[in-house]
Amino acid sequence: MEAPVALTVGIVFGAGVYLVLQRNLLRFVFGLILISGAVNVSIFVAGRLTRGASPFVPEGAVAPPAGSANALPQALILTAIVIGFGLTVFAIVLLLRTYERLGTVRTDELPERLDDPRPVDRNGDAPAGAPRPRPMPQGGTVPRTGPSGTDARDDGEGAP
Amino acid sequence: MSWLVIAPILLPLAASAVAFVLHRRPALQRGWALATTAATLAASLALLAEVSRGGIVATTLGGWPAPFGITFVADHLSAILVVVGAVMALATAAYALADVDAGREGLGYHPLFLVLVAGVHGAFLTGDLFNLYVWFEVLLIASFALLTLGSGRAQLEGGVKYVAVNLVSSLFFLAAIGLTYGLTGTLNMADLAGALRDAPPNLVTLLAMLFLVAFGIKAAIFPLFFWLPASYHTPPTAVAAYFAGMLTKVGVYALLRAFTLLFTGDVAWTHGVLAVLAGFTMVVGVLGAAAQNEMRRILAFHIVSQIGYMILGLALYTPLALAGALFYLVHNVVAKANLFFVAGLVRRVAGSSDLDAVGGLYRHRPWLAIGFLVPAFALAGFPPLSGFWAKLLVVLAGLEAGAWLPGGPGPRDRPPDAVLDDEDLAAGLLGAGARGPRAAPRRARGDGRAGRRAGRRDDPDGRRGGAVPGAGAGGGGGDDGPRPLRRGGAGRGGDAVNLLALNLILALVWALATGSLSELNLALGFVVGMGVLHVAGAAVGDRRYAVRIVRALQLLAIFVRELVVSSVRVAADVLSPTLSMRPAVIAVPLDVTSDAEITLLANLISLTPGTLSIDVADDASCLYVHAMYGGDPEALAKDIKTTFEVRVAEVFR
Numbered sequence: 001m002e003a004p005v006a007l008t009v010g011i012v013f014g015a016g017v018y019l020v021l022q023r024n025l026l027r028f029v030f031g032l033i034l035i036s037g038a039v040n041v042s043i044f045v046a047g048r049l050t051r052g053a054s055p056f057v058p059e060g061a062v063a064p065p066a067g068s069a070n071a072l073p074q075a076l077i078l079t080a081i082v083i084g085f086g087l088t089v090f091a092i093v094l095l096l097r098t099y100e101r102l103g104t105v106r107t108d109e110l111p112e113r114l115d116d117p118r119p120v121d122r123n124g125d126a127p128a129g130a131p132r133p134r135p136m137p138q139g140g141t142v143p144r145t146g147p148s149g150t151d152a153r154d155d156g157e158g159a160p
Numbered sequence: 161m162s163w164l165v166i167a168p169i170l171l172p173l174a175a176s177a178v179a180f181v182l183h184r185r186p187a188l189q190r191g192w193a194l195a196t197t198a199a200t201l202a203a204s205l206a207l208l209a210e211v212s213r214g215g216i217v218a219t220t221l222g223g224w225p226a227p228f229g230i231t232f233v234a235d236h237l238s239a240i241l242v243v244v245g246a247v248m249a250l251a252t253a254a255y256a257l258a259d260v261d262a263g264r265e266g267l268g269y270h271p272l273f274l275v276l277v278a279g280v281h282g283a284f285l286t287g288d289l290f291n292l293y294v295w296f297e298v299l300l301i302a303s304f305a306l307l308t309l310g311s312g313r314a315q316l317e318g319g320v321k322y323v324a325v326n327l328v329s330s331l332f333f334l335a336a337i338g339l340t341y342g343l344t345g346t347l348n349m350a351d352l353a354g355a356l357r358d359a360p361p362n363l364v365t366l367l368a369m370l371f372l373v374a375f376g377i378k379a380a381i382f383p384l385f386f387w388l389p390a391s392y393h394t395p396p397t398a399v400a401a402y403f404a405g406m407l408t409k410v411g412v413y414a415l416l417r418a419f420t421l422l423f424t425g426d427v428a429w430t431h432g433v434l435a436v437l438a439g440f441t442m443v444v445g446v447l448g449a450a451a452q453n454e455m456r457r458i459l460a461f462h463i464v465s466q467i468g469y470m471i472l473g474l475a476l477y478t479p480l481a482l483a484g485a486l487f488y489l490v491h492n493v494v495a496k497a498n499l500f501f502v503a504g505l506v507r508r509v510a511g512s513s514d515l516d517a518v519g520g521l522y523r524h525r526p527w528l529a530i531g532f533l534v535p536a537f538a539l540a541g542f543p544p545l546s547g548f549w550a551k552l553l554v555v556l557a558g559l560e561a562g563a564w565l566p567g568g569p570g571p572r573d574r575p576p577d578a579v580l581d582d583e584d585l586a587a588g589l590l591g592a593g594a595r596g597p598r599a600a601p602r603r604a605r606g607d608g609r610a611g612r613r614a615g616r617r618d619d620p621d622g623r624r625g626g627a628v629p630g631a632g633a634g635g636g637g638g639d640d641g642p643r644p645l646r647r648g649g650a651g652r653g654g655d656a657v658n659l660l661a662l663n664l665i666l667a668l669v670w671a672l673a674t675g676s677l678s679e680l681n682l683a684l685g686f687v688v689g690m691g692v693l694h695v696a697g698a699a700v701g702d703r704r705y706a707v708r709i710v711r712a713l714q715l716l717a718i719f720v721r722e723l724v725v726s727s728v729r730v731a732a733d734v735l736s737p738t739l740s741m742r743p744a745v746i747a748v749p750l751d752v753t754s755d756a757e758i759t760l761l762a763n764l765i766s767l768t769p770g771t772l773s774i775d776v777a778d779d780a781s782c783l784y785v786h787a788m789y790g791g792d793p794e795a796l797a798k799d800i801k802t803t804f805e806v807r808v809a810e811v812f813r
Contacts, residue, residue: 039335046342098316
């Protein structure tokens, strides 16, 4: 019974690693979510998959009766899921904030946006009249042709 | 159960909840944070006193007996680190009174900081592997929030890297915990130590490597350190100082625990890996720091190198080395955090912490300079200060372990040790060299930096347009911009001469390195260098270097032979009563074309007795030669061509 689960863990882990290696940080976070799921299942398998009774301690006893399921991995996973949930939410909010402030969530574009910021005000929202941040980049390329404002300055220098 | 063990965790954790409630009263919050950290320090001092008096203090939560319930343990290592952590927390809380702005206070700086302190102390005090993971996450989430609090652009950019890498590290840690549990059925560290001893050694080594990656990322050892210099210089000073002092040290502590308590079965392999990584960490960290020009960046990069010393102590794995590593850890926490504090003051006073911009600060604020000098000297290892003793301990332990090696039954008789001592020494030398001039402002680099920044801005344009002529030039020759590969304008002959010079230098270096300047050794060095240059042919621009050198030697030999033969012939003719010479000026048609080839050929001809080069045709089509024995001009021209010209051509092409 462990083998197919282990195989599944491997496949999910591999998919997660593939996503983690992407330059788009949103995919990176998706990859982390996949990996953390795979890790949780692997902890579950590590506790051995047994068909047993619920691990309730009977009245007066100090340990669950023989033949009951291993409760510890479930407790560990529950903790890990909660922690992972919190971290993932934080990471996604951080990405959203980064996108608002820097206009990109691609790792190779982040450093240059430090010197070349999008038009954003102190609160991170685009001021009225200025172009909103462009929609989330799809696929591998990011369109960098803004209609006006700083985008035009950016393009004007480079074009012959 | 002893509350003393968990007091350093519970105090800040409970106080942070209160601080959250007080979020509308910043003044009260500040006082509360200060009071809490002071109380935490008192509690940790009491714990240290207890440990010193009565040995290890342990407590289990929930009333479950030891291997099942979650255990908190304070031994000397934990207690000392908790005290240091509490001292840093108090110092940071005091510094934050002036440093953290109202905006960040409103966003919850104080409660987050208290959570961070609780997480760090929890990681130091727990005796359970999974609980260690939980405390790691507690301190991580607090550090994430603190690092990005205020959402400055640089903060977000650094924070994204920090968060991403640390999340990966956490997953590694969790996966390693799962496998450990599957292998042993326990996660209590003391229990694990015994259980892992009976487990299959190859699986245990695999686990050790997984933990090494997980903790190595947290501790910022080579090659997993890149997140640290990318993020530590961005938050406010109070945050950065505590991060710099404590957070990587939590990773080092975890490594210390794991590789002294859990993974001691295959020390030759696991600690060998640690030793190599430590060497690289020390060197890379210092080199990275030397390349920076902003105080906080220098200090951040330099943390990496210091981590290397601690890991080195762990890797040597002798009592002295471990003591050195621990001493180094404590010393580094204090010195590094102090330097960050001073860097923050410099930023406050001078408005910048860029070394180019803050020159002459000593004249206005001598006390600030002295405040910087003391921890900086401590870090560099000046004798009366703590860094000297820390480094001395680690180096002594290294020498001691090295001295054992040749046959002693030391805990680590393995070959990498010899390599290690060299690396250690190299790192020490580099460290001393790099630290000296770093304090001095380097003004000349200002322009280069500006150009680089401009170049980076232009870079995407160049990449996008493909052929935008102004992109690179507009950026002042940007380093990052696409740049055409430049090939040397000189011919291959010129390259060969350069390579020959290089080869001679290599031979000299070989002779110096092997310590003997004898001709034989020089020749050997030349041959070795020739081989190196030949192998590196593609990189140095000449694929046939060795062949060329052999041909040149052949040409030299033939020239010497011709010299002797012609000399004898001319001498015999001079001494004989009858002159048999038939002087003539002949034209030798040239197949070689380059100036270097023609010059060499002409000189060879002139140097050989009996013939003399007179002139080269304007179009370099033939060489005019005066010959003593010009009876058969065609035969002579052919002779010169086959003897010299063909071989000259072989050398140069």
